[in-house]
Amino acid sequence: MFTKILIANRGEIACRVAATARRMGIKTVAVYSEADANAKHVAVCDEAVLIGPAAAKESYLCGDKIIAVAKATGAQAIHPGYGFLSENAEFADACAEAGLVFIGPPASAMRAMGSKSAAKQLMEKANVPLVPGYHGEQQDADFLHAQADKIGYPVLLKASAGGGGKGMRVIENSAQFKDALASCKREAISSFGDDKVLAEKYLQRPRHIEIQVFADTLGNCIYLFERDCSVQRRHQKVLEEAPAPGMPAERRAAMGEAAVAAARAVGYVGAGTVEFIANQDGSFYFMEMNTRLQVEHPVTEMITGTDLVEWQLRVAAGEPLPKQQHELAINGHAIEARIYAENPEKGFLPSIGTLRHLGTPSAVSFELGDVRIDSGVREGDAISPFYDPMIAKLIVWGADRKQALARMAQALAQYQIVGLATNIAFLKRLVEGQAFSLADLDTGLIERNHDSLFPAAQPAPAGPLALAAVALLASEQKPAADPWAQANGWRMNQSYARKLSFADEHAAYDTYVTYRTEDWLFSAGNAAPQALSLTSHTGNDYSIKLGDQATHGTVLRDGDTFHVFANGAHYQFAWNDPMAHAGETESEGGRLTAPMPGKVVAVLAAKGQEVKKGEPLVIMEAMKMEHTIAAPHDGMIDDILYSVGDQVADGAPLLAFKAA
Known part of the structure; x- marks a missing residue:
């Protein structure tokens, strides 16, 4: 077994790999960019080495720098995690040439499965069912358009070297093809350095089911059952669970055996995932093989009682698989939710900022517990525009799906984040939805x-x-030596009545408080006043009684904004402090602004051009996703304020627009 490994990644997967390595007595080396100097994965590893600036192409994607660090620190192997260099065959070859073990599949297997087109051609020869489509090398736009017309709409365009939903577009009709292809290719070249695409029939109401496979260097290959990853947005997974609901044993075995056959066909070694798209009638088609550990691997670990990272390390060291197929069984049900810094109400736009407060549900070690949190950030850390906006993975286990659902809803209700927008409330609605x-x-x-x-x-x-x-x-009732300085609302001849004005993003709320000896009278808006008392207060946790109703919650103050976590919901109230100076603000008028920090990748309008409502004007890229800024009304472009390639800040005006 290795005594030291280098983890060529960042965030939660780097922390995840380090945790298993520590348990096995293996020392770890972290690499980090300038943006990650104070990151959690740097702190949890035994050593850490700076490898470059924030941009991934100058740090985490620099294989030569990473290999040099591994050799300088005496690491014997490199674990690539997922993303970055994890499916880069050239990097795997370079590791071998440097005398380092790449903890992943052979480069030949990555090359065979790394291209969606080549993989589908390989599966076609092996008689694995494929969705009708074009998977060839011809990339002429007119030819691809003709192929899409032949397949019949809707058609799905996918980056051949892609993953994670990037470089993917659903095209509803022939007229949309040209623009969708251009956008798909731009995103593909930005994310993967390869703009080749494939086209296939877009199935209606499909399920996304994937099989976890594992192979060793001794010829053993098994499957660790399936995961259902159907719940997606923008073709990126939101919830994953194992096993797949409603999966008959016969179909599970058929899909598992097909996945093992696919792995054997390319001489696979290590952890891999064979992804299938399944119709509601149970028929299934090969989509792709991910030649790495998947983000959602914890749900498989929870139902099989395994540590797949440990398996990766043992297989890479030449050991046989820890278990054979007949020794594996499904125990209970597991669900994973991805906690992202994003705003679901604004099209899931990424949110940038600092985690000023981070409160997590109770979690114990995943070997024993029912709740597990895999995260690469801590309170006080920043979510930057340079990398994926995932904050954590929340995984729960239950004896059955019903119990797992209840535990997930409860855990989401306990998750508290202040400092940036998150998808937690959305996930809770999703889990509890019918x-x-x-x-x-x-x-x-x-x-x-x-x-x-x-x-x-x-x-x-x-x-x-x-x-x-x-x-x-x-917060105002602090002890004061001068009785006249006490803020307890005391008045000589009458009760003190006070107006407290709050607002959220939807409405303003005038509340009224009347001070009394032991409590207050409280009313909101035109509601009748009710007795309000504070029954207990510890830190940020408050228990109150309003009328006959007892309420408990956590309240965190951030400037003049009060974040209230109560009844499984997060409320944000801005307090209008009457004593504060009210500064004037100037309206931006007709200017369109950047919805987040990012880079301008296309300017589709010119100064003086007349445009119609909804017409695309500027395309921005942030976190490898494209976002289109469109005309809010019919009007004319007064000025273009940024050029292609420019970096823009959140809220920056992109162009001046005059409504018709």
Whole structure:
């Protein structure tokens, strides 16, 4: 077994690999960019070496730098995690040439499966069912357009070297093909350095089911059952679970055996995932093989009682697989939710900022516990625009799916984050929604249930407003030597009545507090006043009684914003401090602004051009995803403020626009 390995990655997967290595007595070396100097993965490894600037292409994608660090630190092997260099055959070859073990499959297997087109051609020869489509090398735009017309719409365009939903477009009709192809190729070249695409029939209401396979250097190859990853947005997975709901034993065996056959066909070694797209009738088709560990591997670990990273290390060291097929069995049900820094209400745009507060549900070691959190960040860390905006993976286990669902909902209700937008509330609605609860699964689940998953904004309840008010009042009641300086609302001949004005992004709330000897009278808006008392207060946790209703919550103050976590929800109330100086703001008028920090990749309009409402004007890229800024009304472009390649800040005006 190795005594020291280098982890050529960052974030939660680097921390995940380091945890298993530490348990096995293996020392670890971290590499980091300038943006990650204070990152968690740097702190949890035994050694850490700076390899370059923030941009991945100048740091985490520099294989020669990483190999040099491995040799200088005495590492015997390199674990690539996932993403970055994990499926780079040239890097695997370079490791071998440097006398280092690449903890992953042979370069030949990566080359065979690294191209979606080549992999499908290989599977076609092996008689594995394929979705109708074009998977060849011809990339002429007119030829691809003709192939799409022949396949019949809707058609799915995918980056041949892609993954993670990047470089993927669904085209509804022939007229959309040209623009979609150009966008797909731009994203593909940016993310993977290869703009080749494939086209295939887009199946209606498909499920995304993948099989975890594992092979050693001694000829053994097994499957560790399946994961259902159907719940997706922008073709990226949101929830994953194992086993797949409603999977008959016969189909599970058929898909498992097909996956093993695919792995054997390319001489596979290590952890890999064979992905299938399945119709509601149970028929399934090969999609691709990911020649690495998957983000969602924890759900497989939870139901099989295995540590797949340990298996990777043992297989890479030449040991046989720890278990054979007959020794594996499914125990219970596991679900994983990806906690992202993003705003679901704004099209899942990435959110950049600092984790000023991070409160997690109770979690114990994953070998024994029912709740597991894999994360690469800590309170105080920043989510930057340079890398994936994942904050953590929340994984729960239950004796059956019903119990796992309940535990996931409970854990999401306990997750508290202040400092940036997250998808936690959305995930909770998703988990508790009828479609997911009843396992009515397909890759369009989010779109099909849009109205229930994105409900209209409702006024804030009185309870959370009362919690914010009590937290404010409690913060003012500090001991003072001068009795006239005490902020307890005392008046000589009458009760002190006070107005506290709060607002969230949807509405303003005027609340009224009347000070009394032992408690307050509280009302919100035109509601009748109710007795309000603070029953207990420890740190940021408050228990109050409003009328006959007892309420408990956590209140965190960030400047004049009060974050209230109560009843499994997160409320943000801005307090209008009447004593603060009200500065004036100037309207930006008709200027369109950047929805997040990013880079301008295309300018589709010119100064003086007349445009129609909805017409695309600028395309930005952030975190390897494209976002189109469109005309809000009919009008004319007064000025273009940025050029292609420019980096822009969140909220920066991109162009001046005059409405018609």
